[in-house]
Amino acid sequence: MEMTFGIIKPDAVKKGNIGAILNRINEKGFKVVAMKMIQMSASDAGGFYEVHKERPFYNDLVEFMISGPVVVMALEKNDAVKGWRDLMGATNPKEAAEGTIRKDFAESIDANAVHGSDSLENAAIEVSYFFSKTELVNQ
Ligand code: CMP
Numbered sequence: 001m002e003m004t005f006g007i008i009k010p011d012a013v014k015k016g017n018i019g020a021i022l023n024r025i026n027e028k029g030f031k032v033v034a035m036k037m038i039q040m041s042a043s044d045a046g047g048f049y050e051v052h053k054e055r056p057f058y059n060d061l062v063e064f065m066i067s068g069p070v071v072v073m074a075l076e077k078n079d080a081v082k083g084w085r086d087l088m089g090a091t092n093p094k095e096a097a098e099g100t101i102r103k104d105f106a107e108s109i110d111a112n113a114v115h116g117s118d119s120l121e122n123a124a125i126e127v128s129y130f131f132s133k134t135e136l137v138n139q
Pocket of ligand 1 (some may be wrong): 057109112
């Protein structure tokens with residue numbers, strides 16, 4: 001079993017797509033280990049995306065991520081990191097495959113509906129950024 005980390009981003013929350021995205025997650029057989037809706041501060045979002053600090057899109061990314069509530073979640077499944085990335089689709093929805101979440105729910109590379117960890121190592125870091133051990137309640 002692997003654990004990965006996901007975010008339903010402000011665009012998808014605003015459009016009322018939490019339920020539809022969770023349905024896709026259920027259909028693929030992920031177990032939701034932890035989940036909560038939060039409003040990030042600039043320092044929360046800035047710290048989370050610290051690896052992108054030098055990228056030209058960093059400030060816009062932080063602004064976007066604090067523009068409304070998000071749903072953060074820890075997801076468990078065999079090969080969860082790759083499985084969640086496959087289900088999300090390409091970062092840029094214009095390049096996302098048919099049937100992926102970003103193809104169906106995302107507007108642009110900035111407002112791209114969901115986030116997912118890119119490696120098992122980053123998944124552990126990202127889960128622990130938002131959840132304490134006692135919040136991982138469904139393992
Ligand atoms: P996410 O998976 O949350 O990780 C970083 C985010 O930065 C990414 O999704 C995109 O929403 C956003 N972003 C904006 N521009 C770019 C870009 N050129 N390359 C990668 N990510 C970008």
